[in-house]
Amino acid sequence: MSHSPLNLDQGSVDPRYRAGWSRITNLIETGGSWSGRERNCCYLNLGGDRPFADVSFASGFDFPDDARAVASVDWDHDGDLDLWVTNRTAPHLRFLNNNGSTGQRGVLVRLQGQSCNRDAIGARLELIAADEPSQPLVRFVTAGSGFLSQSSKWVHFGVGARKGPFRLIIGWPGGPSETIEGLLPGNRYRVVEGSNRAIEQDERDIEISPGELPVVPPTGIARVPLLERLPLPQIGYLDESDRVRTLTFTGRPTLVNLWATWCLPCVKELQEFKERADELRSAGLDVVSLSVDGLKDDKPGDLSLIRGFVEKHGLPFGVRRATSEAVDRLDVIHDVVLTTRTQLDDKFKLPVPTSFLLDGSGHLAVIYKGPVSVDRLLADVALMTDSLDVDPAVAFPGRWFLRPHGLGNVVVRVADRLVRRGHLAAATSYAELAADLAKRNGNPFDLTHKTASALVDLGNAWDNQRRFSEAATAYRMAHQVDPTDAAAVTNLGNVTLSLGDEQSAARHYRHAIDLDPNQLQARMNLGSICLQEQRIFEAVQHLKAAVRINPGFPQAHNLLGRALLKQGRTSGARLHFQRAIELDPDYQDARDSLRDMDGPGVEGGGS
Structure with a gap:
């Protein structure tokens, strides 16, 4: 196990220490276990100065569960303490009846x-x-x-x-x-x-039947109902004619099923869907099965191969092949729902089969990792379409007094992940939804700042693609959501400047500086605009502020030197040109400015 550094001034940190923190962060964000498959421990107090004895095995307490809490109680009123243990893994609850203290x-x-x-x-x-x-x-x-x-x-x-x-x-x-x-x-x-x-007090009459103490092996199969249904991004696929289609909704529940020809559980699952297709149809469920064959090579599977497989098995769900973009978007939804991971990760981590149960509006209600039975589907569809206020994510019927308000944070994370995966158009709709949710009562206060940050990231991504109008729209939305976000206003000034509107850009920069006087980019660009418009005094003010904010920024020194030179303050200009060159010896613009100063006809001036 790596140890924390005793002194941060000792140089570079041991990479094993950094790697350890990275693994811990990943466990936190994915809901993983920290137990390392360590069995539960039980120690017996031998009294006096003698050490405790490890009786984990003898007591029967050494389950390989990822246990979290233990509570003691004389549950059966026999005078000794029994234990209740809760686990993060299955089984979630164990009762350990203490029958080892006869006569005590x-x-x-x-x-x-x-x-x-x-x-x-x-x-x-x-x-x-x-x-x-x-x-x-x-x-x-x-x-x-x-x-x-x-x-x-x-x-x-x-x-x-x-x-x-x-x-x-x-x-x-x-x-x-x-x-x-x-x-x-x-x-x-x-x-x-x-x-x-x-x-x-009277003893209660209680009879406890002994049960087995099974260790439940992990299966990788899970049903994940959502407490708040999440809109699904646009999902495209290739039809039997090799044309790109978009998943549409008819007001009926829809199951989007990802499968592959080489996946035996997929074949078994599809066979059950086929054999009970009439029941699924009667329940009002549409099944959209999408083959993911070939996507590891970033291209859909061979059409003739998929068609031959479907015909051989008599599957009534058509020949549809998922696109890389569609699976990547579904992978984003899967990651956000199941983890809080913030790091970039590899694409196509979805297992097959994986299915997504959508309600009639196209909102995600349940994710099924691994095969799902028709009985389970019918039960969940019945819950979604029941007139009672029952939800697949809730274990009992009833009406909400106050519905949860966690959807906003989920939507923000979807938008952020889609931006980093390059799905900017899809991210825009989620960012707009997050912006709307951030304005509503009952949502967490920090949702405003998270949404604004996601919109700024979206704007930056559009800006990198030189889609300046789309970037400007994202920055404006970020400012509307959080009027105190100076970075959004600065970036809005940047793209406005790229669109050729210097006057509007200058107005945005001044607003950003009012919000945060330490906005370096706003100071630099506004100083440059003032310099071009011969408003030298204002240019010097902003460029001096830029140098104060970041004394190690050679471009700020160079621009300030040019502004001072226009004021005739040559000695001050010389100092800033020289400082720019010290910071960046290859900075040719500063070298040219200094060489021009040393040419004929240049007189000294104030600083």
Whole structure:
């Protein structure tokens, strides 16, 4: 395991340390496990100064689960503590019944506060054997008992084979102590603050049937319902005539299924779809199956091969082949829904088969990774089309009091990922949706800034393609969403300048500087415009600010030198030309300016 550097001034950081953080970040963003397949551990306190004993295997606790929280409770009222364990992986919940302490008993106490908090959080309990010398047992009532867990507030004292009776001393939080005599092992007591007595509680009659403790192997098959349905980007495919078509919606649910001729689970899945096609049709579900053959080579599969396969198996879903662009867009949706990863990743990570269940409006409701059964499809379609307010992502029926507001953040991430994958037109619609959601009440405050940032990135991508009008539209939207975003206004000035409108560009730069006086690009470009329009005093002001913002920027020194030279301040101009050359010895423009100054007829001036 790599270690953090002890001193950041020691030079370059160990690449293993950087790689370790990269892997950790990837685990966080993909919802991955940090456990490294480490089994659960259990240690036994041997008492005194002796070390703890590792009894993980002997206790049966050493599951290879990615466990997260454990809570203790005497669930079966037999006097010892049982455990509930939650996992990030399946099974999500395990109950471990403690049957290994035959003949060992306990005293359990539940406190009820009167003048203090009702659960008596913070109380100190001390149990002492009344008739025999022994070390007192001390417990505290706490509001938490571990990571993401809260054990029972029944305070448990394990007294072994001792017969008692016991004396209980309670230090109530913020109040006096209270002593109660005569507690017996094997019993449960409730104590109300100030009552000076322990009321014995009846045991509940509970029967727990032992179950198996299976270890569930990963399958790679998953059903991922969306809590908020997400619009799908435009999906293109090639039809039987080799023409490009676009997926359209008729108001009926649609299943977009990605398959390949070499994929045996795909073939089995399609066969079931074929055999039960009448049921799917009666449920109102349209199936659009898209072959992804050949896409690893960035070209659709051979039409005759796909047609022959479909005819051989008698598949009634037509001959359609996915385009690289369509699969890449679906891959973006898959990544955003299943991870929070921000790094660029490889394309075509979707497994096959993968299916996307869309509602009648073309909004994504469920993603199926791996084969999906017809029964599962019919159940999900029924949930989507039911008149009751039931959703495939919700485990029980009912009506929303307040619907979730997480769609905005998802849409922003889709727009960002589509920009980085080069799907700028598709990204634009998501950016516009995010801009609309950012204005609505109930959405997270940071959605405004995230949306503006995504729109700026979209504008930058259009700008790189010299699509200046589209870039300007994105920057204007970013400014409308977040009027305080000076970078959006600066970039709007840049593309306006590229379109040849210097006056409007200058207006945008001044606005950006009002928002943030340290906008270097706005200062530089506005100074250059002023210099060309012979507004030398204003040019000097902006260019001096540029040098102050970034003293190591040779272009700023060169432009400032030219402005000072026009004012006749030759010594100051010389200093800035020389500084530009020091910063960039190959900066020819600054060298030419300095050589021109050293020519005949040049007199000295102020700085």
